[in-house]
Amino acid sequence: MIPVHRTPVIVWKDYLDASRSLLLWAVIGALTLLVAILYFVIFWVGSDPTALDIIGPASALMQLIVPLLGLIIGYRSIVSERKSGSIKVLLSLPPSRAEVVFGKFIGRSLVLATAIAASFLMFLILSIILFQEVLLVDFVSLAVATAIVGFAFVGIAVGVSALVNTRGQAMAGVIGLYFVFLLLWDLITAGIHRVVMGELPDGPFGQYEAWYVFLQWLNPIEAFSVISDTLLDESFGAFTIPLFAPQEISNTEQIVIGDVPWYLSEPMAVVILLAWAVIPVAIGWYRFDRVDLG
């Protein structure tokens, strides 16, 4: 059994430390500003816009920015303590390496949750000011979905940070993964489809084998769009621009050939995101626990 009782101390320290990073607040400020700009653009440009019109673009914006923000918040978390030497102080105190890795994951997730809460507060305030409407349920749903995808990316970044030896490797790792999720996933899964089925998939607006749709869902960005579509009861599609994969990823009735299997139900998207949060952290911990830190 891995002891966990010192994890809260690590979380406390890490949240305090990370939340005082100026760079971090600059990024969060930029995110909130984007939200505001989005609002004003839709308010001034849209024809007779309502508060609901903001939800789709907001979801798309969050899809693009929050994964990036999660990666930025997490990628230095462990490797920079190794490089600076503060890990020696940290690990000469009682906490285990497991508590350090999981504590960092939780601490950084809380930082991201704070940032998301701040930007959604901005949504709410602007919604009240500009549209005199409070779409509390929609906003809270989207905020929760956003937070879950954010945790997945924090987990990926903390995992990478525990796995590598230098900050450069950590940065290369998370940037690489971001592009894999955003661009390459489509091509890789199309390649798999070509190998298995002997032909490329239908393109963005066709019909697909269930397992191939599931491969799309495994991409955390796509999994997020499944969740946000479900919560908002409307299909906005993923922000990714697929060449081969389905555009309306959550619309399984339409896009899947034959019956929709159990594993293409919406709760699965949540499971996938949670797995993306936990598995990279566990892999990172496994390696970090065995490395010489002297």
Added chain:
Amino acid sequence: MSAIETRSLTKQFGSLTAVDCLDLDIDRGEIYGFLGPNGAGKSTTINILLDLTRPSAGEARVLGHDCQTESEEIREQIGVLPEGFDLYGRLTGRQHLTFAIKAKGADDTIDRLLTQVGLNDADADRTVDGYSKGMRQRLALGMAMAGDPEVLVLDEPSSGLDPTGIQQVQEIVKQEAERGTAVFFSSHILGEVEAVCDRVGILNHGELVAEGSIDELRQQITGADKLILSLDDVPAEAVESVSTLGGIAGVEQVDSQLLIDCFDPRAKVRAIDAVTSLGATVVDIRVKDRSLSDVFTAMTTVEDDSGA
């Protein structure tokens, strides 16, 4: 039960042997000086004690706990001032101490720790970014002392400290030892170790080359002054005649020089008398006189020669 115990402890980094079959026994309440030049393997040894590094062979125990399998139990009971550490620049001194106290599950008051290491309230409320090297060192020492540890491991504790700071660290070390804390004091500066330690081990190339109390080491050393006599011509019977004199440990001839190990200071004059009485003319006299620090240097450089 020893405070720190290692048996045949060995650590290899590729082909480099950083720690070579090290046996240490440090008692509770003892101040043990771990002396050696930079790169001798001191920090590697400490890293193994903390389970930051895993040994290639042998074992290490602290307070009876195995360093690899029971590291958390160990770290609950010890305080460490690591070498080449960094702190969290965005956190204040007070937050650092709070963190150390919480992590150890201790009930210290921050004020007591601050007083002990000589930081004032204004310092404690500033972020560590604005701290000097010496203040960081003090703060880290305060973190190490949280929870009233049974063993204090200090790796180069005076780096970055001014003479007053060094003296304060030495005072703290003595006070802690009086309360029964074992102190493992690692340093490459002999003077510091000499000032506080009950017992000293000298490490070179990962091997313990000498161990004993300061007095024991000094005795070994005063016997080892080297007298170097340059003669115009070395008489055939000079080596034999000098080596039979009292207080001489050994004589060696290198070209026209006699290298004479004297463990009695008065033997030097006797040696000079002996060679002149054999008809030789002394051209030059040099003495490699050995303070404790020279012995330290000798022990750590002789090894270098043999290794080369």
